[in-house]
Amino acid sequence: MARVSIQTEDFDVAAEIAALRAGDGGVGAVCSFIGTVRDRSDGSAVTAMELEHYPGMTEKAIEHMIDEALRRFDIRGVRVIHRVGPLKVEDQIVLVAVTSAHRGESFQACEFLMDYLKTQAPFWKKESTPEGERWVDARVADDAALRRWGIDSANS
16 A cells, blocks of 8 residues: 555545555554635635645655654654645645554654645645635744654744
8 A cells, every 4th residue: 555645536534544454463553634715715715626736745745754754753654645626615734644553653653744744845825715815824833843853844
């Protein structure tokens, strides 16, 4: 099973987690995060979103993030799916799923990976609003979240 998938199509969370757990009797915990398209951002209505990436570079960057999570936390498996292309409000965008023997490591690794994804993965997000389209800049709060793991963001 691939650790990283960048895709336009939606994903089935239950099927992905089942595949991640399959054949590993040492799994005692699964932590997952699912990000979705919301209808508001920075006080404005959002009607749609489009995500762009650099094929090859994006997967390599996320694989590096996973390797770092495996070094930092006692985890057994990781699955990251990130969608690209046009998305509607309420669509799933990202899945991060982590398995471990105990819950604490899964929680920490899942949060670490999301903090890393939000700031370091080479994705570009464009939101459609009633006022027009706009590219979304990196957020200061995302950079601060990454710093708590001892990593300086390239966005700072």
